[in-house]
Amino acid sequence: MRLKSGLFATAALAVMLPGVARADEGMWTFDAFPAARMKQAYGWAPDQAWLDKTRAAAVRLTGGCSASFVSDMGLILTNHHCVATCVEENSTGSNNILVTGFTARTPGEEKKCAGQQAEVVTSIRDVTAAVKGAIGTASGAAAVAARNAAAARLEAEGCTDKATTRCQVVSLYGGGQYKLYTYRKYSDVRLVWAPEAQAAQFGGDPDNFNFPRYSMDASFLRAYENGKPVTTPAFLKWNPRAPQDGEATFVVGNPGSTQRLLTMDQLAFQREVALPISLTTQSELRGRLISAMKESPEKAREGAETLSGLENGLKVTIGRVKALNDPAFTARLAAAEADLKRRSAGNAAIGDPWSAISAATVAQRNSHIERSFATPSSQLFGYALALVRAASERQKPDAERLPGFSTSALPLLEKSVTDERPITPWIEQLRMEWSLSKAREYLGADHPQTKLLLGRESPEALSARLVSGTRLGDASVRKALWDGGAAAVAASTDPLIVYARSIDANARALQKRYDAEVDAPLISARAKLADARFAAYGDSNYPDATFTLRISYGKVQGWTEAGRPVPTRTVLGGTFDRATGAEPFDLPKAFVANQARIDKNVTYDFVTTNDIIGGNSGSPVIDKAGTVIGAAFDGNIHSLGGNYGYDGTLNRTVVVSTAAVQEALEKIYPAPNLVAELRGRRR
Amino acid sequence: MRLKSGLFATAALAVMLPGVARADEGMWTFDAFPAARMKQAYGWAPDQAWLDKTRAAAVRLTGGCSASFVSDMGLILTNHHCVATCVEENSTGSNNILVTGFTARTPGEEKKCAGQQAEVVTSIRDVTAAVKGAIGTASGAAAVAARNAAAARLEAEGCTDKATTRCQVVSLYGGGQYKLYTYRKYSDVRLVWAPEAQAAQFGGDPDNFNFPRYSMDASFLRAYENGKPVTTPAFLKWNPRAPQDGEATFVVGNPGSTQRLLTMDQLAFQREVALPISLTTQSELRGRLISAMKESPEKAREGAETLSGLENGLKVTIGRVKALNDPAFTARLAAAEADLKRRSAGNAAIGDPWSAISAATVAQRNSHIERSFATPSSQLFGYALALVRAASERQKPDAERLPGFSTSALPLLEKSVTDERPITPWIEQLRMEWSLSKAREYLGADHPQTKLLLGRESPEALSARLVSGTRLGDASVRKALWDGGAAAVAASTDPLIVYARSIDANARALQKRYDAEVDAPLISARAKLADARFAAYGDSNYPDATFTLRISYGKVQGWTEAGRPVPTRTVLGGTFDRATGAEPFDLPKAFVANQARIDKNVTYDFVTTNDIIGGNSGSPVIDKAGTVIGAAFDGNIHSLGGNYGYDGTLNRTVVVSTAAVQEALEKIYPAPNLVAELRGRRR
Structure with missing residues (x-):
């Protein structure tokens, strides 16, 4: 592995x-x-x-x-x-x-x-000018929206045969380049x-x-x-x-x-905030799963792949924590940043993107816990949220949709939502319980988001009600809701659909705030960092x-x-x-x-x-x-x-x-x- | 709580x-x-x-x-x-x-x-001169042994009535002072x-x-x-x-x-090495326990206090991680260290204890994982190790015993080993499995200590064999082994006693190495830091x-x-x-x-x-x-x-x-x- x-x-x-x-x-x-x-x-x-x-x-x-x-x-x-x-x-x-x-x-x-x-690259086209032109001088959430809209448009125009091709705009070098990848898909x-x-x-x-x-x-x-x-x-x-x-x-x-080129401020956010929370919560999930799998040979079999993936991811996190807590390792990264700053000093076109990133990172620190615990973790809930969002997004023009719901992205989303796939209810219950209890732990019992997520129910009772009551484990039910669109989703009384509807607005608002306060400043700052890097080191770089x-x-x-x-x-x-x-x-x-x-x-x-x-x-x-x-x-x-x-x-x-x-x-x-x-x- | x-x-x-x-x-x-x-x-x-x-x-x-x-x-x-x-x-x-x-x-x-x-302080006596005199110019493990021997002697001399009194030598101000506390005990x-x-x-x-x-x-x-x-x-x-x-x-x-007065090097060890491991392993144990308790109302009841203590300890760890990852918080600590260094500069009697501590901390980093996973975690195993060690230590003169086994410490140890107390086998099994699997994870499957701990058994099978086979859950069995001393312990075929005997030498060797490489240098360096602090700030200090x-x-x-x-x-x-x-x-x-x-x-x-x-x-x-x-x-x-x-x-x-x-x-x-x-x- x-x-x-x-x-x-x-x-x-x-x-x-x-x-x-x-x-x-x-x-x-x-x-x-x-x-x-x-x-x-x-x-x-x-x-x-x-x-x-x-x-x-x-x-x-x-x-x-x-x-x-x-x-x-x-x-x-x-x-x-x-x-x-x-x-x-x-x-x-x-x-x-x-x-x-x-x-x-x-x-x-x-x-x-x-x-x-399965996907095979058939062409790569530079669309930097088109995307940067669309962003123009926009800032805040508008810049993010403009970038996403341009990408959606280029993707839709690039792949007219949706049955066998897929188009994806990829941002390289932190927004220094945008490329349109076309794939033959199977x-x-x-x-x-x-x-x-x-x-x-x-x-x-x-x-x-x-x-x-x-x-x-x-x-x-x-x-x-x-x-x-x-x-x-x-x-x-x-x-x-x-x-x-x-x-x-x-x-x-x-x-x-x-x-590899997070600034030292961004690495500090990872080391000080994001990674310790991952380490703690993922380890608890691992423990919950290990014990649950001991209950019977069936559960041991049913949980094996989930556990394996989880342990793999956790080891990755542990490795990252170790790397970022290795003073020799981070000293090298700090030296690289200092070198680039020195070489860029006095270059007015570059300015000080590090300070802009630092400010964005403060905003990221402030919203990290709310964003991390905006929705419960479960495959069934993932279906519910995708159905609720797709129903709403599909009614909008491409340019106004959430990323992941553009015309070019929909076929794969539809496939992933409607493909038949076995669901293991006890794993769903376990994951949902865990994620909701962690939400309460990190947000605090009195936080409005905790109250939105739980109401007056406990994480255990809410999860049991949702998992046992939903019919979204049945692919034909999901297909009907997908095909039925906004009307079907609005009319649904499936408890998970009802729940997804009730918490989606808050999750969207958090994303919007993130776009404005974190993503948008990073779009321009990272593009400037890319320019600084090319100016300093030429093209001996890779994205x-x-x-x-x-x-x-x-x-x-x-x-x-x-x-x-x-x-x-x-x-x-x-x-x-x-x-x-x-x-x-x-x-x-x-x-x-x-x-x-x-x-x-x-x-x-x-x-x-x-x-x-x-x-x-x-x-x-x-x-x-x-x-x-x-x-x-x-x-x-x-x-x-x-x-x-x-x-x-x-x-x-x-x-x-x-x-x-x-x-x-x-x-x-x-x-x-x-x-x-x-x-x-x-x- | x-x-x-x-x-x-x-x-x-x-x-x-x-x-x-x-x-x-x-x-x-x-x-x-x-x-x-x-x-x-x-x-x-x-x-x-x-x-x-x-x-x-x-x-x-x-x-x-x-x-x-x-x-x-x-x-x-x-x-x-x-x-x-x-x-x-x-x-x-x-x-x-x-x-x-x-x-x-x-x-x-x-x-x-x-x-x-229950214990009530009846007197506090300064024994600094006696302990420092006993240490003299000794270094390495000898300094640790001399300090421990002096403490054991002072405690034994201070409390002749073992039924109602307890004596304890306490090191204050990092070895700047030693005091003999006498307690009336109930x-x-x-x-x-x-x-x-x-x-x-x-x-x-x-x-x-x-x-x-x-x-x-x-x-x-x-x-x-x-x-x-x-x-x-x-x-x-x-x-x-x-x-x-x-x-x-x-x-x-x-x-x-x-x-509160760890040096910045020692705090870095906590933040970079010790705390992330605690966070990860304790969270997994929490998860294992939570799921196991869901199996039945009995298990929910039986595990409640263990879980509560564990969650409490974990929250403490999370709080510490947060504090040490708060740049404003650590900046204050760094400023305090810098101030003390500045005030101590040129004072030959103080020298540079920070460097000595830094070197000891390197040794601590290198041995931390081995020491952390030297023995499995379980109450029953704790009894076994205490019995094995007490049998051996009681044969030695007070001055040569491990701390915790001195004449003055033995009555409370005996009470804690021989008091009747219910044991919950499934919790024992769960903790032991967890700790042995974490030992293998952190040491690696090929490490000699992993092989010593597991042999060719899995953590699960070994734990099951030990927990189901031992009779140490019975207080009268523990009492007989305690009273029987070295001969009884050597003759015992109880699987946990056999196991404790087999891994004790390695755990002792790790402790000895720690004494020599970490504890001993700290004894003198911290005493010097204490002197520096008194010289700089007078007695507006507390230990x-x-x-x-x-x-x-x-x-x-x-x-x-x-x-x-x-x-x-x-x-x-x-x-x-x-x-x-x-x-x-x-x-x-x-x-x-x-x-x-x-x-x-x-x-x-x-x-x-x-x-x-x-x-x-x-x-x-x-x-x-x-x-x-x-x-x-x-x-x-x-x-x-x-x-x-x-x-x-x-x-x-x-x-x-x-x-x-x-x-x-x-x-x-x-x-x-x-x-x-x-x-x-x-x-």
């Missing part, structure tokens, strides 16, 4: 500008690959044809992951943890394919993944192969973000259209070989979000991650931990040595059954210096020849500070090798048709 | 030296009350007779609270939350006195409180009166550390000896009247621990809290919160307005039943500027006449930063008034005999 991004819906406009990239640092856009720089360091760099071919095979999964086509029949390589929810949702009590693993012997057996969409994605969860998750949370590692975190999907596998002539050649120490590697994927396609170059290399060298790779046989028999270090059943046949010396997982972050999960790891030799599935513990800055001596990408996946496909979870397809032989 | 100290066992030697006390700041020792300073501010100050009389009536409870005698028959006033564990342990399924409240109609009905001991303490838990805990965790408040957090105990109530001629006169705005108040009690008797002066006064004035007091009738019917804002049953009779205008809770901290729970709040007008039971949210510094504009003590308790004794939870006794009429 687990570099899945939790941010896909909101990442597009959340940006920051990096400093001068060093060593293998950088999540580069395909139109600005630093070929000269790489050539200097590695004696070789890819040419345009290599880049074009690779880009065309790169896939973004709307679940928050990356992937790649590895055959011309729409076959997609990604991580197991990127499809685990799909595997779980396709499991039943009697046929738990999350536990057993899954191999579709024929296309007919391939299983639909709810809410999943809305029907199906599960082809998944190993046992225990093979993917061996070592569980204790080993997550650690190395050495023994994880088969790989899986295959297939893109469909009109009920048939799609044809994908642009794909990466499958190359099941061991990596060589020091060889160059490329990671091509969609890093979700980095915050912060935005869950859009990037390429990172690096090499196969271990690191040194507390004076001790950490090896570059593990081998399959190491799994047997590490297993204790006790969860989560119990051997996968198929490993036990096939122990004699498995080649113990096959490279299992390996590490590289590539600069990645959450959202890169499932990214192909590509060699100089352009063939795929692994799938990135994790970073080491030092990669978590990578949110704020890349440290090439420590930060590592963790990869499952194609060699190990090949061994699994041949001997552990046999899939002869898949092996043939990967070899380029038609079935 | 909840200013109970969790630190009584270890607080005696944990000290720091304060800066110049301002306004009502200060937790003063009785031998250094700043009468002139108070007189200047208030136009009046208590004389020596007032101080002596008050001191003689002040009671320390070994459960971590403060209290006072309020009749000549050993009657003790304290908080409900200080006796809640006793009330719960005396409850049964059919007679849940925690829920119903409790009134002993005769002395014969008064109920023993396991592990509870080992048999019984419950006399407690209101419904819901009356004491109204508002629950949401209202904890907040104000306005509606809490009957009061209770009465009685000290016994030889099966009879003891005679206590020194007691405070009960004065059930409303406080007057602005009137002077004294809080006399045992603040557990403050850290950091050490769970020893202190007196604070202040006044009845509200404060301003976010521009809004917070009133000085609440009235009983406010409870009915605040109640929502939903837990924890549901009305106590007896409030409902007696609503018509209750005088709604009686002062319920009030706030004062007194400077207190955890351990002060139950402290009498005394007026100029020396009569008791309330019991301190909490601080406001700003008081949590009081661990590091007192802010007189915001920091408030929260008190339940004697007027409200009197109303309760007369109309809500009637106790006519108690009313008579408080009025000075013999039964």
Whole structure:
């Protein structure tokens, strides 16, 4: 695990500008690959044809992951943890394919993944002038509205074929650039192969973000259209070989979000306010879930994926807290800021964006708790709020809608709301109880927002009433409300719809205040910071991650931990040595059954210096020849500070090798048709 | 709730030296009350007779609270939350006195409180020369051992009558002073009166550390000896009247621990390392407990007190995190440090203790995780480790024993180990699982200490084996092992004893390393800091809290919160307005039943500027006449930063008034005999 991004819906406009990239640092856009720089360091760099071919095979999964086509029949390589929810949702009590693993012997057996969409970039167009022109001299909430309206218009104009294309305006370099990304989209994605969860998750949370590692975190999907596998002539050649120490590697994927050029004031807000609250509340949720799952084997099964995602996110938070509480780490960031200030001194066109950001950060501090606890956390409530808001927003012209409800964004929203998907009521209840009780704790019992959220009910009683009373778990009910629009939503007596209606105005008001007091000042200040950075350092910069396609170059290399060298790779046989028999270090059943046949010396997982972050999960790891030799599935513990800055001596990408996946496909979870397809032989 | 100290066992030697006390700041020792300073501010100050009389009536409870005698028959006033564990342990399924409240109609009905001991200071002797002489020029672990040995010797010599006296050497001003406290102790303490838990805990965790408040957090105990109530001629006169705005108040009690003169390096260790780990792990435990308690009404009842204590402690941690992440707050502390450095510059006798402390703090950072996760958390395991260690330590001369196992400390330890006390196995299991899984998480699966703690078992399986297999829940089994000493413990096959034996050496080694690398350098450096502070600021200082008797002066006064004035007091009738019917804002049953009779205008809770901290729970709040007008039971949210510094504009003590308790004794939870006794009429 687990570099899945939790941010896909909101990442597009959340940006920051990096400093001068060093060593293998950088999540580069395909139109600005630093070929000269790489050539200097590695004696070789890819040419345009290599880049074009690779880009065309790169896939973004709307679940928050990356992937790649590895055959011309729409076959997609990604991580197991990127499809685990799909595997779980396709499991039943009697046929738990999350536990057993899954191999579709024929296309007919391939299983639909709810809410999943595969997307391939087909063009990138610079729309900076259009967006900046629309913003003009507007300030406050008007500037935010103008920016959003321009983006909505450009997206609508760019994608007239809504069935197969998606358009997204992305703000890069903190508003220094705006680009219109066009994607070919595949809305029907199906599960082809998944190993046992225990093979993917061996070592569980204790080993997550650690190395050495023994994880088969790989899986295959297939893109469909009109009920048939799609044809994908642009794909990466499958190359099941061991990596060589020091060889160059490329990671091509969609890093979700980095915050590498937050100012020191913004970092202080993270360290002093936002992160401690996350740490505290998420840890409590983890504890609530762990205990609830002990009540029965069913609950243990039903909660597993939620817990895994939660623990992954919590570890990310813990890593960030650690990084921002490391004086040496923050001193480097402070030095970088001081350097930029020095170089920008006296430049009237730049002025003092740091002070403007500082003022916005004060406003952010003041509204953080109210914004954090504006709505309860639950999938069912998420449906309710999306339905209530969509009903209202769809009545407005594009330019006046909330972001996420523009014409270009609606198809994916509709899919995510109306796709059939199992709901686990006790998890809904647990999450809602937790989030409402945290709202009361942080706001205080006397705060008007607490009274709005709870009335005279307790978090427990309110959650029970809403979860047990709602019918939104039924996809057809959601579909009817979506199709019925404003009239249907207004007439609904579903308790969750009623509740969402009652608290939406306050949440919108908080957002509006945030737009005016925080987002708007940042639009102009960050654009100025971007200008300052380009003036000071030229174009040896890359934009912060935005869950859009990037390429990172690096090499196969271990690191040194507390004076001790950490090896570059593990081998399959190491799994047997590490297993204790006790969860989560119990051997996968198929490993036990096939122990004699498995080649113990096959490279299992390996590490590289590539600069990645959450959202890169499932990214192909590509060699100089352009063939795929692994799938990135994790970073080491030092990669978590990578949110704020890349440290090439420590930060590592963790990869499952194609060699190990090949061994699994041949001997552990046999899939002869898949092996043939990967070899380029038609079935 | 909840200013109970969790630190009584270890607080005696944990000290720091304060800066110049301002306004009502200060937790003063009785031998250094700043009468002139108070007189200047208030136009009046208590004389020596007032101080002596008050001191003689002040009671320390070994459960971590403060209290006072309020009749000549050993009657003790304290908080409900200080006796809640006793009330719960005396409850049964059919007679849940925690829920119903409790009134002993005769002395014969008064109920023993396991592990509870009442202590009254009878003398304080300066032993600085003896301890410093014993340390001499020793350094490293030898200095720690010499200090501990000297303390053990002085305590043993000071208290020859172990049945009725207790001696404790306390380090004040960071080792600038050592004092030998002698106590008259009462080992048999019984419950006399407690209101419904819901009356004491109204508002629950949401209202904890907040104000306005509606809490009957009061209770009465009685000290016994030889099966009879003891005679206590020194007691405070009960004065059930409303406080007057602005009137002077004294809080006399045992603040557990403050850290007001940690250096900036030590504060950074707290903020950057220690507190985030506490926040994360304690929050998860909270969540685990909350979910487990939902499984059945029995579990809800059985877990209530554990959860309440945990949430209280967590809120303290959250408050500390907030304080240390408040740049304005830490800037004041930094300025104070800078001022002291400036005033000490060039003083060769002082040198640079800050650098020595900084170096010790580096060592502390490096060993913090190992020390934090050296042993599992569980009451049963605590018994096992105490038995294993006592067996070994008792064979050594006093001077060579671990602190806490000296001759003077053994009687209370024996009492706490051998007192009968109900054990809740599922809570034991839950805590142990949690703490062992956190050990693995923070140390990593490959750390030798993880392997020592877990072997090849999972945290879950190991905990289940130990908790289900041990017989240490039976007090007679513990008594036999205690009496049997080293031979019995060595021969025991009880799985928890076996386990404690197996991990004790590592825990001891960690402690030894800590003594040498952290504690020893601090002994001399902090003594030098104390010298620096006295040289710079004279004696307008008070020692950091050490769970020893202190007196604070202040006044009845509200404060301003976010521009809004917070009133000085609440009235009983406010409870009915605040109640929502939903837990924890549901009305106590007896409030409902007696609503018509209750005088709604009686002062319920009030706030004062007194400077207190955890351990002060139950402290009498005394007026100029020396009569008791309330019991301190909490601080406001700003008081949590009081661990590091007192802010007189915001920091408030929260008190339940004697007027409200009197109303309760007369109309809500009637106790006519108690009313008579408080009025000075013999039964």
